[in-house]
Amino acid sequence: MKKIKLLGIIAFISFSLNAQNETEYLTKNQILNDLAQLDDILQNTSSYQGLNGYEYKKEFDNFSANFKEQSVTKYDLELFLSKVIGKIGDRHSYIEGERLRNSLYFPIAFAPLNDKVLVVDFNNDTGKYNHWNKDFPYLKSINNIPIEKILPQVLPADILAPKKSYELRAVRELRDIEIIFKALNFDLPNPLPITLTNDKGMDKEVVVELVDSKNKAKLWDERFYKNNFFLRDGQSNDKEIIKSFFSIKDNIGYIQLVDMLDKEDSPVFFEFLNDFMRIAKQTDALIIDVRDNGGGTRDLIQELAGYFINPNSVYVVNATRQRGKLPLNEELKEYLHYRFLYSRDELDKREQKAVDSFMASFKPMYDLDDNKFSDYHYYILNGQKLAKNKYHYDKPIYILTNERSFSAASVFVSVFKDLPNIKIVGINTDGSSGNSERFELSNTEFRGKISTMVSFQKDGQILDGIGTKPDIIIERNLDQIFLKEDYQLNKLIEIIKRK
Numbered sequence: 001m002k003k004i005k006l007l008g009i010i011a012f013i014s015f016s017l018n019a020q021n022e023t024e025y026l027t028k029n030q031i032l033n034d035l036a037q038l039d040d041i042l043q044n045t046s047s048y049q050g051l052n053g054y055e056y057k058k059e060f061d062n063f064s065a066n067f068k069e070q071s072v073t074k075y076d077l078e079l080f081l082s083k084v085i086g087k088i089g090d091r092h093s094y095i096e097g098e099r100l101r102n103s104l105y106f107p108i109a110f111a112p113l114n115d116k117v118l119v120v121d122f123n124n125d126t127g128k129y130n131h132w133n134k135d136f137p138y139l140k141s142i143n144n145i146p147i148e149k150i151l152p153q154v155l156p157a158d159i160l161a162p163k164k165s166y167e168l169r170a171v172r173e174l175r176d177i178e179i180i181f182k183a184l185n186f187d188l189p190n191p192l193p194i195t196l197t198n199d200k201g202m203d204k205e206v207v208v209e210l211v212d213s214k215n216k217a218k219l220w221d222e223r224f225y226k227n228n229f230f231l232r233d234g235q236s237n238d239k240e241i242i243k244s245f246f247s248i249k250d251n252i253g254y255i256q257l258v259d260m261l262d263k264e265d266s267p268v269f270f271e272f273l274n275d276f277m278r279i280a281k282q283t284d285a286l287i288i289d290v291r292d293n294g295g296g297t298r299d300l301i302q303e304l305a306g307y308f309i310n311p312n313s314v315y316v317v318n319a320t321r322q323r324g325k326l327p328l329n330e331e332l333k334e335y336l337h338y339r340f341l342y343s344r345d346e347l348d349k350r351e352q353k354a355v356d357s358f359m360a361s362f363k364p365m366y367d368l369d370d371n372k373f374s375d376y377h378y379y380i381l382n383g384q385k386l387a388k389n390k391y392h393y394d395k396p397i398y399i400l401t402n403e404r405s406f407s408a409a410s411v412f413v414s415v416f417k418d419l420p421n422i423k424i425v426g427i428n429t430d431g432s433s434g435n436s437e438r439f440e441l442s443n444t445e446f447r448g449k450i451s452t453m454v455s456f457q458k459d460g461q462i463l464d465g466i467g468t469k470p471d472i473i474i475e476r477n478l479d480q481i482f483l484k485e486d487y488q489l490n491k492l493i494e495i496i497k498r499k
Contacts (some may be wrong), residue, residue: 039060123194155173314350425470
């Protein structure tokens with residue numbers, strides 16, 4: 001079998017998409033002009049560029065010096081830029097444009113389990129997943145390339161995601177093997193040899209016939225099998241749908257937040273939430289489930305904080321600095337206020353006192369340039385202001401999270417961590433908070449997004465690339481991957497009952 005070596009960044013410039021009739025090449029001027037435009041955006045807009053020590057300009061210079069005229073396609077450039085953007089560490093950032101048309105897929109799917117790649121098969125009759133090969137359940141290599149060498153290169157834009165978040169995304173993407181191998185400049189034989197392994201270290205070589213899109217495996221993704229997880233327009237105001245996200249069993253309240261909804265756009269949901277909280281007053285404990293929640297606004301944080309925060313307490317739960325021309329203009333201030341972020345002089349005396357106490361021990365992981373970034377803006381949870389028409393829920397509260405709790409959902413977890421009566425349970429979040437701006441490159445028309453704000457957690461760590469660790473770790477088990485039970489939720493309920 002042909003031995004294939006992993007190639008470095010220069011390999012990106014030699015990609016050929018002739019198999020897909022992608023023969024339109026960029027001129028050197030087009031490439032250099034777009035690189036210069038992106039450089040200007042990164043230098044003057046990006047809040048995370050340069051913080052982790054990554055020097056993207058060296059990558060730009062290396063790329064510019066190592067290609068010949070009419071040798072780079074739009075896809076080549078997009079792949080290169082995605083890798084660069086990913087190394088900056090801004091989890092909200094991306095760049096996209098040309099997209100490969102995939103024609104070959106695995107007829108099997110993949111899921112992460114205990115730091116291994118589980119090979120699974122979907123049963124259409126039962127609506128469940130099963131082992132593809134029970135005796136050799138894990139994927140060890142593809143075409144003799146060890147899986148641990150493939151996975152780090154599957155999603156270059158997400159390379160600095162928290163470990164568990166990257167693993168989940170990359171493992172699932174293995175189904176679309178043709179795109180992955182083209183991006184890595186690997187030959188893709190069909191049939192494709194793979195090596196399976198088991199917990200005893202025994203291996204089995206098998207050959208898999210790749211299939212077209214009609215016969216590809218059903219992608220493993222827990223969200224697809226939860227009723228109304230992906231709320232469509234108007235559904236957040238549909239009471240019949242909303243009530244499925246709330247329940248009380250064994251005197252334990254449960255709220256599933258599938259989206260960080262906007263209060264103005266979803267008034268019925270917020271009304272239902274408050275009605276439920278009044279009923280839940282007598283429960284012994286409360287679970288807030290933000291697993292797989294991709295974010296949205298901070299309105300739900302603010303709403304639930306009215307119940308979770310003691311009226312006599314004031315907490316600083318998030319500190320941020322905004323990049324921009326100083327002093328900040330009214331538009332940027334409005335963006336910050338939309339996130340409930342305010343400068344010290346915009347706070348009342350009680351809140352200012354809390355800020356001064358917080359800052360006396362606050363040690364941010366990055367010292368930001370005062371000439372580029374605003375003064376700190378703070379997210380304050382002031383119990384007196386939040387308590388209107390609410391009560392203080394003083395029983396145990398558990399926030400159930402996983403590696404796909406992202407953006408405002410990850411802020412939700414970070415904000416409430418370490419506050420009285422609250423425990424974070426599950427898996428480390430895919431933290432992110434950046435106040436993003438969109439852009440488009442002139443020649444390639446690539447679209448992108450870049451963060452303009454650095455957001456710190458209470459412990460001084462940023463959210464992006466780090467996320468928030470749970471107080472109680474509960475990983476998925478095999479039955480949860482096979483959709484036979486919600487093990488994480490059931491395990492948490494068991495813990496609550498024991499207490």
